Amino acid sequence: MSSSEDEIVLSKRVKKTSKKNGSMTSTAASELDDDLPLSQRNNGVVKSKDTSVDEDYEEPIAEKVNRKRKSENGSSTVPKKTKKVKTETDASAKKSDKEPKQKRETKPKKETKSKNAAVKAEKDEDVPTSQNEEKDEDEDEGYKWWEAEDVDGVQKWETLEHNGVLFPPEYEPLPSHVKLYYDGKPVKLSLEAEEVAGFYGAMLETDHAKNPVFQKNFFGDFLDVIKETNGSDVEIKDFEKLDFSKIFAHFEKLREEKKLLTKDQKKAMKEEKERIEEPYKTCLFNGHKELVGNFRVEPPGLFRGRGAHPRTGKLKRRVYPEMVTLNIGAGAKIPEAPPGHSWGEIKNDNTVTWLAMWRENIADSFKYVRFAASSSIKGVSDFKKFETARRLRSHVDAIRKDYTKMLKSELMQDRQMASAIYLIDVFALRAGGEKGDDEADTVGCCSLRYEHITLKPPNKVIFDFLGKDSIRFYQEVEVDKQVFKNLRIFKKAPKQPGDDLFDRINPTMLNKQLQNYMKGLTAKVFRTYNASKTMQDQLDLIPNEGTVAEKVVKFNAANRTVAILCNHQRTVSKGHGSSVQKINDKLKELMWQKIRLKRMILVLEPKLKNKQSHYFCEIDDLAKEDEEHIHHTVIARQREQVLKKMQRDNEKLKLEKQEILTEKSDEIKEKMAKIDDLEKEYKAELNGAKPEVKKNLTVEKLQQQVEVIENRIVTTTLQLKDKEDNSEVSLGTSKMNYIDPRLTVMFSKKFDVPIEKLFTKTLRDKFKWAIESADENWRF
DNA sequence: GATATCACTTAGAAGGAATACT
DNA sequence: AGTATTCCTTCTAAGTGATATC
Structure with missing residues (x-):
């Protein structure tokens, strides 16, 4: 393809343009040119992975940026693209192009009022949040001790009582006539092995079960379990010869039977379930009853990794009480472990918010039992998250100005830093930490590689990579001229496919840089900020007219703009x-x-x-x-x-x-x-x-019928469009995590749309603090 | 000061419940 | 009334980022 050609053309252009650009840039360019990435300095060609970033370069930046630019007038140097890119797909959003220059607030002071209101609301709920009130901008006044203490997260609770965790039911053996077959012959399995066979058999018709990696991993672990438990009377060598169809049919039958239960039977089952769960659902947090989130220990099964996960299909082993650590108040009664078992460990750590924890065997990481989303402790941290994002409002102009300037720095590292922040700010990229070989190959900003961007002069960039959850990020966009130049430099030979674009920086350094601008600022805050800001802007465009249903549609359209900005997708449903x-x-x-x-x-x-x-x-x-x-x-x-x-x-x-x-x-x-x-x-x-x-029939009657049909055509057409627009966009994630809920509350109150139409029950519980604190004039 | 550890938020899939359709 | 479709909740994987450790 022409991409290599492009590159040649591009590198020629680098020299030309940099010369044209006067002495400053030309020095920069030449410096940058021979300022080789560490990975290449150290060992010739080699693939990226240089974690050893040259610190000599770091010093000056830190110094430079450390200065706070309070006196800045705040005129935005930011590319207007921000808006264009975000809204292009949404018809209703078109107008937003016209008014991105609303930089209303001159002083950040304004926000204190509504913020205090929010804090008050929290207090009504007995949220221990004395620090929040002061968590205000006013950077000039320097270091605030209470913030530091806050961030240290010293103490999260005074007392904590709970009943431990609920374990999944023991394995229920298959009926004797349901068997696994190998090469046409029935196989006798140990219970342990049979359970594993059942995991696969139950999902025989899923995409997972057809994935060769999944099959291979499953098969390997299955054989291991057989070996461990002396579990088979037939020697199993070849996966292809295994026949799970009888097992699959059995589980299908169970599913069918469950469906056919009478109403009363279903009700009885539900009640039984409730009864068992009851003790685990709540806990006592500083003396208050609070809901626990995932009180159920994850059952064993086959690991369903997303995307091309190297470990997908591996056996996720059963968790026993001996593997579980409970965290509970020092004075609280320790819940009894299930009969015949004991807890792995009991902790009294009040600096963390988890109730129980165990180690999982796939990635050897931790799993936690935590408070529910509606709990006050989660509410407080949610509130803080959005307040941090709001604080960014009064810094963002200066930050943009600074990184725009830094895009031309003579230090490669600075240029990378500035370019990365630009991408994070403008295209809402994630930070992009390093990943291991035993994980799916996905990237974020700092881990973008050569092959993930294509450059089309004069300033077009095509992003194409897999992000979190292996969701594809594909965008053709126009970027700032200088960013384009920089990206071209970051791709310059000897860099080649497989190499990191940003080989001098990583998320840790990037966040350190961001903290220089504002305390608590990290890469992810930009996503929250830009999402909520976009939502506010979109809501501002909605006229206060029409039926509730119409207003909800418009709200959802605004929501969709945000979802698109954050690249929240869902796989198109099968049908x-x-x-x-x-x-x-x-x-x-x-x-x-x-x-x-x-x-x-x-x-x-x-x-x-x-x-x-x-x-x-x-x-x-x-x-x-x-x-x-x-x-x-x-x-x-x-x-x-x-x-x-x-x-x-x-x-x-x-x-x-x-x-x-x-x-x-x-x-x-x-x-x-x-x-x-x-x-x-x-x-x-x-x-x-x-x-x-x-x-x-008369003419009039027929005309009436025509009208009826015409109306149906209109609604059906709209329905179709909506369906297509929404088919691969997921609104929920941004509503739950990125859009300041007080915006939704504001919309609800200002436009007289019942909050029930905008928040589901769970979200109303989660965002109770927002519902009770924001009014129709609240602004992000 | 790189790496490992830990704790927390964010994410889409799956499945169940509710609602719409015919 | 039964079925199809949409909505909502649950589940748990996959991120981010701070800190502890060597």
Whole structure:
């Protein structure tokens, strides 16, 4: 492809442009050119991975940036692209381009009022948050001790009581007739091995089970368990020869049976479940009852890694009480471990917020049992998160100005730093920490590699990489000229595919840099800030008019803009393609119905065709083949309906022991004959015959019917568009994590939209603090 | 001062519940 | 009334980032 060509062209351009740009830049460029990345200095070519960043370069930056630029006028040097890129896909967002220069606040002081309100609301809930009140900007006044103490997170609670965790039920063996087969022969397995076989068998029809890596990992671990437990009477060598179909069928059957339970049975089961869960659902936190989040220990199973995860399919082993550490108040009663077991460890650590913890065997990391999202402790930290993002408002101009300047620094490291911050700010990239070989290959800003961006002069960049959860990030955008130049330099030979673009910086350094601008500022704060800022801007564009439903639609459109900014996607549901097709077919059929009605009108009053030519102009729009196709589906559907009804009737008749209807019964024959007639009629119409008009119909009645159909066409079209727009965008994540909930509350109050329409029950619980503190004038 | 450890937030998939459709 | 579709919750994987440790 032309990409290598591009590169050549580009590197030529580097020299040219840098010369043109006067002495400053040209020195910079030449310095940058021979300022080789460490990885290359150390060992010739080698792949990236240089964690040893040259510190000589670090010193000057830290110094330089440390200065706080309070006196800055704050005129934004930031590229307007920010907006353009974000909103392009959203029709309703178009206008936002026009007013990005709303830099209302001159002084940050304003926010104190609403903030205090929020703090007050929290106090009503007895949230221990004395520090928050002071957590204000006012940077000039320097270091604030209480913030530091806060960040240290010294003490998170005074007292803590809970009942431990709920373990998953023990393994329930398969019935004796359900077996795994190998090479056609039944296999006798130990219970442990059978359980593992069951994990795979149950998911036989999923995509996971068809993934070769998943299969290989599963198979390896399965064999291990067999070996460990002396678990098989047949030597199993070849995965392909394993037949799980009987096991799969068994689980299918169980699922079916569960569905068929009566209402009462389901209710009884639910109550039983509740009863068992009851003790674990809540805990006592500083004497208050609080909900616990994930009190259930994760059951064993096969690890479902996302994307191309090297370990997907591995056996996630059962967790026993001996592996679990409980964290509980020193004076509290220690819950009893399940019979025959004991806890691994008991801690009384009040500097952390988890109630229990265990080590997981896939990545050897920790799993925690924590408070629910609605708990006060989570609420406080959520509140703080958004307040930190809000504080960024009064620093962001200076930060943008500074990194814009730093884009031209003579130090490679500074240029990388500035460019990275630019990308994080403008395109909402994540920080991008280093990842290991035993994880999926995904990247964020700092871990972007050569192959993840394509440069198209003069300033177009195409991003194409897999981000968190292996979600693809694909965007063609225009960037700041200097950023473009820098990216070109970062890609310069000898760098090649596989090499880090940003080989002089990492998230730790980047965050250190950001803290120089503002305390508590890290890369992720930019996502929160830009998401909430975008939401505020989008909400500002919505006129206060229309029905509640219409306003909700507009709110969702604003929400969608944010989701797109943050690249929150969902995989297109399995049936999406076909359901779009369905709606399209429905639309065509509606069109046909409308046209047919209009033809009928003309049958009654042919003169109208010329009198109201506009109204009738579309009657010839339908292509003959299309019409024929529609006729066909309509007729087929009617026949099907007759047969279906027959079947239903037959079931009743069977119960009553009466004679069963068949296709030869008179009743059915009669119905079918009618449909046959209709089919002939349609055929005749296709060849130019006039449609038959029922006697009682008048022009007015027909016109009314046309109107009804037209309305249905409009709503169906909208529905289709909405479906397509939303098919791969997930609104929930931004609503839950990025959009300051007080914005939603503000919208609810200002636009008289019940909060229930905007927040689900869970979100209302989680954001109680916001619902009670923000009013219709609240601003992010 | 690099690396390991730990604790926390953010994320989409899956499955169940609620609602719409016919 | 039964089924299809959408909405919501649960689950747990996958990030970020601070700190402890060697």
